[in-house]
Amino acid sequence: MSLLKEVLPWWARWLALASAAAVFGTICYNKGKQDEGERHIAYINQQVERATKIAKAQQAVVAQAQIKYVDRIRTIYVKGETIEKQVPIYITQADNVRFAVNAGFVRLYDAAWSGEDPGPAADSDRKPVGISLAQVAEVDAFNATACRAWREIALGQREYYLQLQMTTNGMKW
Numbered sequence: 348m349s350l351l352k353e354v355l356p357w358w359a360r361w362l363a364l365a366s367a368a369a370v371f372g373t374i375c376y377n378k379g380k381q382d383e384g385e386r387h388i389a390y391i392n393q394q395v396e397r398a399t400k401i402a403k404a405q406q407a408v409v410a411q412a413q414i415k416y417v418d419r420i421r422t423i424y425v426k427g428e429t430i431e432k433q434v435p436i437y438i439t440q441a442d443n444v445r446f447a448v449n450a451g452f453v454r455l456y457d458a459a460w461s462g463e464d465p466g467p468a469a470d471s472d473r474k475p476v477g478i479s480l481a482q483v484a485e486v487d488a489f490n491a492t493a494c495r496a497w498r499e500i501a502l503g504q505r506e507y508y509l510q511l512q513m514t515t516n517g518m519k520w
Contacts, residue, residue: 401517416500423496428492434481434484442480448480450471
């Protein structure tokens with residue numbers, strides 16, 4: 348130690364000590380930054396795993412909803428077509444002759460579907476329009492089928508989005 352005192356002046360010894368402390372501090376500082384970086388990478392990996400699980404669960408929801416509601420809607424249209432084909436069984440030609448559809452009925456029917464006011468009744472509303480009762484029944488059966496299908500679509504979409512939301516938020520459905 349005395350040799351070190353004779354060879355190196357006091358200021359050089361302090362400089363060496365300060366340099367060693369700076370090197371040690373830099374190593375500790377960089378090690379801390381490395382630990383923070385590793386924690387950040389672990390956090391990012393957790394988020395990726397969570398997003399992957401959610402995406403897989405959502406794919407299952409999409410497939411299940413598609414299978415369930417496509418089949419339901421197809422069944423509704425098949426039943427509706429069957430009912431439309433049965434109109435001649437329930438409404439015969441004799442029924443078509445006995446019951447005439449007048450212009451007032453057509454005006455009210457059109458107003459009901461458009462949401463517009465049909466206006467005041469007129470004498471022309473009593474005249475026949477040449478539409479048979481069977482044609483009215485076929486149109487009504489088709490409209491009822493379409494309404495039932497749209498109802499199933501709306502219910503299906505509501506259930507689908509609820510299931511997606513629950514899947515995304517981590518709840519079981």
